[in-house]
Amino acid sequence: MxxxxxxxxxxxxxxxxxxxxxxxxxxxxxxxxxxxxxxxxxxxxxxxxxxxxxxxxxxxxxxxxxxxxxxxxxxxxxxxxxxxxxxxxxxxxxxxxxxxxxxxxxxxxxxPAVAGGWFLLARELRKSGRDEEAWRADLSGVHASSRDPELLKAAVAMNEGRLDESASMLTARLERLPGDPAACRLLGEVNWRRGDMTEALAWVERALELAPGFDLARDFLVRLLLQNNRLPEALDHAEKLTTSPVRSPGHDLLKASVLVRLGQQEQAQQIYEQLLALKPEQPQVWQNLGHVLKTMGRQPDAIHAYRQAVLHQPSMGEAWWSLANLKTVKLGPDDISAMEQALASLEPEREERQEDIFHLHFSLGKALEDARDYAASFHHYDQGNRLRRTLVRHDADDFSAEARATADTFSAAFIAEMGPGGCPAPDPVFIVGLPRSGSTLVEQILASHSQVEGTMELPEMMIIASRLQSRVDEGEFPDFRTMITSLTPADRLRLGEEYIERTRVHRQTGKPRFIDKMPNNWQHVGLIRLILPNARIIDARRHPLSCCFSGWKQHFARGQTFSYDLTDIGRYYRDYVGLMAAYDEAAPEAVHRVLYENMVTDTEHQVRRVLDYLDLPFEQACLEFYNNDRAVRTASSEQVRQPIFTDGMERWKHFAQWLGPLIEALGPLNHAGFAEGHSS
Missing domain, CATH: 1.25.40.10 (Tetratricopeptide repeat domain)
Known part of the structure; x- marks a missing residue:
């Protein structure tokens, strides 16, 4: 001072x-x-x-x-x-x-420009029960910190990628001023950018211990908790933010995003509608409302919301794609003209508006496909994918090597050597495979059973698997097999119990079984069986050209980085089939395969076989799955709300002349090989 x-x-x-x-x-x-x-x-x-x-x-x-x-x-x-x-x-x-x-x-x-006085004032006010004044004092301290030359220098270093230099400056500052909330929050962000989530969370939580009214730190903490799927904690902090004396619509939007992740769509809808009642010209809020309404099955209302979004911002690519992605909606000539004009207006700003541009390309691809202009449709799909591919990281060679290592590890001898273990809970039903393989249809059928709850694509197994893989990446183990072998029966029990506990927040009913429909879990079938031996695994599979082409022309919000190149997606499909075939050989009958083509042409027989695999009695509601009004968040949300149809099974044939790279990558799987292994 x-x-x-x-x-x-x-x-x-x-x-x-x-x-x-x-x-x-x-x-x-x-x-x-x-x-x-x-x-x-x-x-x-x-x-x-x-x-x-x-x-x-x-x-x-x-x-x-x-x-x-x-x-x-x-x-x-x-x-x-x-x-x-x-x-x-x-x-x-x-x-x-x-x-x-x-x-x-x-x-x-x-x-007023010295932050320490404000933060100490906030603490004293809070001791006296003057909470709102304390909150405002914390905010004044944050404002003062934003002008601190030392903190500004550390922030510049961080933003320029000089993370070690920034961390050193902040660590030295905190040795002198251990109670500096702004330095704690900034060090949390440095650690987040380094990929150290544990340290990031610890430092941001420390900032809030020191200054509970530090809204920016709490906002950041909510986002970190979301990334770690710690949803109840994220909701607690998001709700706290909405009580800030400095009101911000951003706080309400953040709370709504947490509610969506928790499956509480109606509450998120109320927030969006309240914000729009105060200020209707908010395209992003209209779009978010559309997403919620679509998930709830209120298609006409969702269409209206998306239309409002593009009315207020005609170049909003994601809103156009959201309309196109309803699958049951066809965009007409006026829409095509509007999207082409929007795309033309964005081209000079290509770098700044890349997301809008590739979304518009995907949307035009779908609209022109519906109009049967297949050449123009393919051109836009191709342009959208090429641009999107530049923005994601996917190494097909590395991924194939990982899939082979997993297949080599989980041999019959290895499974026998590991012996029994894991959490015995029979609750989870995993539906795995590729996106656009019919997995949402299988989920909707099973979620219509009185003993099965549908949840969503849950990230918990991938989080556990990633944490285990990091032990190899960081040098603790020389390879994947050695790491897996190191898991004791107690480790396997603990990991299985962790999965059951972490997924509990998504279970809203008392039904004994629940579905985890994360498609990418095919990579972790061996791990699932080690830590959850009584879980059931359903492999939803579709003809490779039909599945891969459908995935390639689909823009995914996150996660499917392999899907934006025809060769990449073909190789990914081959890796998937190869690993699943290896596991079928190592543990016959452990995985039940459902072929989409069989499900849509012989529905009742296929449903009965799946229920037999799950040891569940047949229920007629499973055949009337389209009457189930549960929330569905995937790209097939509207298709599973109507009886099965076969229109889309061979749409790839309209584009066959341009699919050479995919056909070559798939190789022998273009024929009957895709269905190898146990199938229903």
């Missing part, structure tokens, strides 16, 4: 003595106190000596003794920040919040 008592008026004879006494303050406060008192005996009332004596008393734990002297000094030196700071610290330590608050209010008026 800058400023000192008017010691500049002291006689020069005391300068060296006072300096010597001050140098003892941290290491020998009792000696500093004795020397300060000696100076005061010779020069009563000398402000600098009186101030030093009070500092020494506080360091010796005698804040009560320091308080009256500091109060007197503050009256004689009312505009010296250091005196007010010391008075506030002493009053706080003595439990005299009212006096501390008074000193800090004077201090922050004198030095």
């Amino acid at each position: 800058s400023g000192s008592p008017v010691g500049t008026q002291k006689p020069p004879a005391h300068s060296s003595t006072l300096a010597a006494a001050t140098s003892l303050l941290d290491s020998r406060p009792e000696a500093a106190l004795a020397q300060a008192e000696a100076i005061l005996q010779r020069t009563p009332g000398l402000p600098a000596a009186e101030f030093l004596a009070c500092q020494a008393l506080r360091k010796l734990g005698q804040s009560d003794a320091a308080l009256p002297r500091l109060a007197a000094l503050a009256r004689s030196q009312p505009r010296v920040p250091a005196v007010l700071w010391e008075l506030a610290q002493a009053a706080s330590e003595a439990g005299r919040s009212r006096e501390a608050i008074g000193a800090l209010e004077n201090l922050t008026r004198l030095q």
